[in-house]
Structures are given as C-alpha cells and as structure tokens.
Amino acid sequence: MQADLRVERELLAVGSEHLLWCLLELVAPPARPCGQRRPISVALVLDRSGSMAGRKLAVMRACARFLVERLAPADRLAIVTYDDEVELRVPLSRVEEHRGMLLAAIERIHAGGSTNLAGGYLKGLEALSHAPAGSVRRVLVCSDGLANVDATTPGASLGAAERAFRTHGITTSTIGLGPDFDEDLLTALADAGGGTAHLAESPDDAPAIFGSEFAELVSVVAEDVQVGIRPEPPVSTVEVLTDVPAVPVEGGTLVRLGAVFGEERRRLVFGLRVPVLRVVGPRRIAEVVIRAVEPFPSEERIPVVVNLVPPEEAVGPASDPTVRDEVLILSAARAGERARALADAGDLEGARRALEEAALMLERAAPGSPRAQELLEHAEFWSARAYALAEGAYDALERKRLVYRSREARLGGRRTREP
The missing domain is CATH 3.40.50.410 (von Willebrand factor, type A domain)
Known part of the structure; x- marks a missing residue:
C-alpha cells in the first residue's frame, strides 16, 4: 500500500506553541485478477x-x-x-x-x-x-x-x-x-x-x-488496516479530524480504517499539539505506524519531522494546500452536521447560515488549489442545501441528504454513497 504523509507547515517557529495538522493518504494497490x-x-x-x-x-x-x-x-x-x-x-x-x-x-x-x-x-x-x-x-x-x-x-x-x-x-x-x-x-x-x-x-x-x-x-486487497499515531513527548495528539474509529492507547492513538479495495484512496487528518520548543533544527515529533492484513501482516513506519527555526525564518506559504484543502472539506462536513442538528431543532435560519458559511469557505479556497474542482463540488452541494432550507424545504429526504453527504466527507474516502 502506498502511503504519503504531509504536514500543514514544515517550518515551525521556536518559542511558540503550534497546532499542526497532518494528512496521511493511503492508496491501495490494484485488485488481484x-x-x-x-x-x-x-x-x-x-x-x-x-x-x-x-x-x-x-x-x-x-x-x-x-x-x-x-x-x-x-x-x-x-x-x-x-x-x-x-x-x-x-x-x-x-x-x-x-x-x-x-x-x-x-x-x-x-x-x-x-x-x-x-x-x-x-x-x-x-x-x-x-x-x-x-x-x-x-x-x-x-x-x-x-x-x-x-x-x-x-x-x-x-x-x-x-x-x-x-x-x-x-x-x-x-x-x-x-x-x-x-x-x-x-x-x-x-x-x-x-x-x-x-x-x-x-x-x-x-x-x-x-x-x-x-x-x-x-477487490479487497487489505483488511483490518490500522494506523497508530505516536507523538514524541512533549508533543501530543489533539484529535483525529477524519471521522473514523480512534481510541487512545499507550503511547498515542489507534485508528481503524477497516478493509480497503483495489486502487482505493483513503485520507486521514490528525492534529498534533507542539508545545514551546527552544532548540533550532530538524526534529522528529511523531511516528505513524500503518498495519494491515493483505492477507499477510505488513507494517510501515513513517516519521513526522518538522524544522524548528527562528521566528523571522518561519515565513512562506501558510500551509501545504493539500493538507489545508482536506481540513476545509472536513470542517465543511462538520458544519453540515451542525446544520442538521439546528434544523432538527427547528432553527432553519441558523442551519442555512452554517451551510452558506461552509460553502463560502470552500469557494474562497478553490482558486489555485490542486483540488479546485472538488472544493467547488462540495461548495455547490452545501449551497444547494442552504437554498433548500431558505425555501423551508427540510423534509425527510432533505435530512437524509445532509446526513449522508456529511458522513461521506468526514470519513476521508468513498465510504458513504449517494446516487
């Protein structure tokens, strides 16, 4: 299984605390004949x-x-x-x-x-x-x-x-x-x-x-795929943003992704809290361990490394666009969940505003993004749901659309499907 790990920012200023988002992308091999x-x-x-x-x-x-x-x-x-x-x-x-x-x-x-x-x-x-x-x-x-x-x-x-x-x-x-x-x-x-x-x-x-x-x-190529997130003290895991089973274990967090299929792409976003560090230079702040049954046991270890620099050198692009875009998609999905809860409680106007804000956030990030089309597709969906709420159209089917699309995006892969 091909694994790619990206961090939101590779240059971190010494003397400051940081919340660092990380994106692990897994691409499964082709299915067997x-x-x-x-x-x-x-x-x-x-x-x-x-x-x-x-x-x-x-x-x-x-x-x-x-x-x-x-x-x-x-x-x-x-x-x-x-x-x-x-x-x-x-x-x-x-x-x-x-x-x-x-x-x-x-x-x-x-x-x-x-x-x-x-x-x-x-x-x-x-x-x-x-x-x-x-x-x-x-x-x-x-x-x-x-x-x-x-x-x-x-x-x-x-x-x-x-x-x-x-x-x-x-x-x-x-x-x-x-x-x-x-x-x-x-x-x-x-x-x-x-x-x-x-x-x-x-x-x-x-x-x-x-x-x-x-x-x-x-086309199952691997079963019981697990990802271990192991921060190096004093770094700690803040949360797993992708909505997959994650439990605290000794030394970190264990995430279960289940089975993966031929050429399937799965994404996992997690946040690390990096406390104030004083020593300049490269530093390993965590390790990601990927285990699977394919059907034979396999394991891959990937270090999470950042470069600690003086504050004046911690400049450049604010974030890796690939990581940023996935965080935005997941954040919009959570907004969809909040909107559903608000609509269930009768606050259609509050739900509409939450969806419009999510759509606008995605639209603003699209220009120049390598995932521009995907961001705009998500924005279009949330905008359409906001329009339906503005028209007072919150029926059983509209609720299902909110639930299923939010879940699909939160899972970091095609694990929920609409027609």
Missing part, C-alpha cells in the same frame, strides 16, 4: 415489510439475483428476510452447489408486515458465523422504513456490529431506500461495522449500489 481473489461470504438481509410491496421489492429481488449470478462457485451466500418475523431463507451456502436454490428463494420473497430490522441483522451476523476462515465477510442490510419491531434497543445491533468487525473482520454495509427509513440507525450500523452506508432515493438507484458493493467485495 478474478481467479486469484479470496472467496466471499455474504449475508443478504432484505426488508420484506408491507411498505416494500410493488416496485421496491421487485427491484430488490432483481438486485439479489444480480449478486447470485455474479458470485464465483467458491463464494458463499446466505439470504435473510424480515418483516415482523425474521426468516433465514437460505443458510450460508456455496454458490457452486446451490445457485438454483438461492435464485428460487429470492423469487419466493413477498411483502409482509412490520419491520424487525434488528432481528434481521442479528440473524445475518449469525449466518456468517459459519463462514470459512480467510473469506471476505460482509452483511448487506436493506431497509425502506423505520424499525418498529424490537426497536427499543438499537444499541444491541450496534454493539454486535462493532464486535463482529473488531473480532472477526465481518463488515456491515447498509442500503436505505426512499424517504422513510431511519438514516441515523443505518449510518451508525455501517460505522460500527466498518462498512459503507448507501442512500437510494428511489428504487432505480439500487442496482448501481449492488454493483458497487459487489465490486468492493471482489
């Missing part, structure tokens, strides 16, 4: 509640057939459906011997009653407990409505997702369909399970989502 990839084990958890009747369920069945038809003979698939009851339609089975049975089970799925999402998800995890070691394991959950059966304890599902990810490398991806599902629950489930959260505004968006999930599964 199809015949050399690891086998896949997937639990497909499908909503068949009454609201799925008609086109929604027809499209979901077609997407499930797509998955069955493209899995290799050595891959495995389980099918779980849920309404007010949970049913394991097909236990985890090798596609080579059971492709016909899997396709027949999909055709027998019909709309039913309420939505026991938690029960369906836990049954999917249980099905993957029989997956062979060494396979790429994922639960893919589809839902179009609010969980209204056994919905009082979402923490149980989130805890199970986190444990499955941490202990067994089982990832969880979610697909929310239409305007009525619980976006907070589905994004939290993907967060806990180290997977992708997808927003399908209409059934027509679902096939592309299934296609992207399949493409990811067949």
Whole structure:
C-alpha cells in the first residue's frame, strides 16, 4: 500500500506553541485478477415489510439475483428476510452447489408486515458465523422504513456490529431506500461495522449500489488496516479530524480504517499539539505506524519531522494546500452536521447560515488549489442545501441528504454513497 504523509507547515517557529495538522493518504494497490481473489461470504438481509410491496421489492429481488449470478462457485451466500418475523431463507451456502436454490428463494420473497430490522441483522451476523476462515465477510442490510419491531434497543445491533468487525473482520454495509427509513440507525450500523452506508432515493438507484458493493467485495486487497499515531513527548495528539474509529492507547492513538479495495484512496487528518520548543533544527515529533492484513501482516513506519527555526525564518506559504484543502472539506462536513442538528431543532435560519458559511469557505479556497474542482463540488452541494432550507424545504429526504453527504466527507474516502 502506498502511503504519503504531509504536514500543514514544515517550518515551525521556536518559542511558540503550534497546532499542526497532518494528512496521511493511503492508496491501495490494484485488485488481484478474478481467479486469484479470496472467496466471499455474504449475508443478504432484505426488508420484506408491507411498505416494500410493488416496485421496491421487485427491484430488490432483481438486485439479489444480480449478486447470485455474479458470485464465483467458491463464494458463499446466505439470504435473510424480515418483516415482523425474521426468516433465514437460505443458510450460508456455496454458490457452486446451490445457485438454483438461492435464485428460487429470492423469487419466493413477498411483502409482509412490520419491520424487525434488528432481528434481521442479528440473524445475518449469525449466518456468517459459519463462514470459512480467510473469506471476505460482509452483511448487506436493506431497509425502506423505520424499525418498529424490537426497536427499543438499537444499541444491541450496534454493539454486535462493532464486535463482529473488531473480532472477526465481518463488515456491515447498509442500503436505505426512499424517504422513510431511519438514516441515523443505518449510518451508525455501517460505522460500527466498518462498512459503507448507501442512500437510494428511489428504487432505480439500487442496482448501481449492488454493483458497487459487489465490486468492493471482489477487490479487497487489505483488511483490518490500522494506523497508530505516536507523538514524541512533549508533543501530543489533539484529535483525529477524519471521522473514523480512534481510541487512545499507550503511547498515542489507534485508528481503524477497516478493509480497503483495489486502487482505493483513503485520507486521514490528525492534529498534533507542539508545545514551546527552544532548540533550532530538524526534529522528529511523531511516528505513524500503518498495519494491515493483505492477507499477510505488513507494517510501515513513517516519521513526522518538522524544522524548528527562528521566528523571522518561519515565513512562506501558510500551509501545504493539500493538507489545508482536506481540513476545509472536513470542517465543511462538520458544519453540515451542525446544520442538521439546528434544523432538527427547528432553527432553519441558523442551519442555512452554517451551510452558506461552509460553502463560502470552500469557494474562497478553490482558486489555485490542486483540488479546485472538488472544493467547488462540495461548495455547490452545501449551497444547494442552504437554498433548500431558505425555501423551508427540510423534509425527510432533505435530512437524509445532509446526513449522508456529511458522513461521506468526514470519513476521508468513498465510504458513504449517494446516487
């Protein structure tokens, strides 16, 4: 895996305290050819509640057939459906011997009653407990409505997702369909399970989502990617700005990025507090340690080095534009989260101002930036959301757009997807 570490400023003035933003960019190698990839084990958890009747369920069945038809003979698939009851339609089975049975089970799925999402998800995890070691394991959950059966304890599902990810490398991806599902629950489930959260505004968006999930599964090149941030005392870690699981450990902070896919680009921004230092010259202030299973263990160590100079020499560009732009994108995403919270509380004007300020910040940074187009695309999105709020258009779908776009940007990579 290719790793590039940049610091916001390489020249730091002695005699002053500094907050230094650092950007670690990881680029995964190309995926292995199809015949050399690891086998896949997937639990497909499908909503068949009454609201799925008609086109929604027809499209979901077609997407499930797509998955069955493209899995290799050595891959495995389980099918779980849920309404007010949970049913394991097909236990985890090798596609080579059971492709016909899997396709027949999909055709027998019909709309039913309420939505026991938690029960369906836990049954999917249980099905993957029989997956062979060494396979790429994922639960893919589809839902179009609010969980209204056994919905009082979402923490149980989130805890199970986190444990499955941490202990067994089982990832969880979610697909929310239409305007009525619980976006907070589905994004939290993907967060806990180290997977992708997808927003399908209409059934027509679902096939592309299934296609992207399949493409990811067949191109996993590294699993359980971890980044250790180890400041050299008296330097300390302030925060990890990218919204990924980060926990304090002895000697620093441990960040878990999960699986990465062929040629995927992931960015991680973290801040270091550099106290007043008096000695001029190069100084190592931290070390970044990257570990992954590819599927064999690997490790890379990168020193974080700055040059301490007299104050009059600490001049030049205020910051590395690559680091600055990523910090701005993440800051705008956090503004999107604040705007969502304000709008939820009824303060549409405050939410609108937060989004307009974020868009303006990005627009001002775009001229001359190597990521100018990306900055302007983010600015255009936040500006459009601000305009919608100005028109009083804060409905269920508009809220979902805020939640999903904010999450996508905060994660430093394409881990949340809209159509």
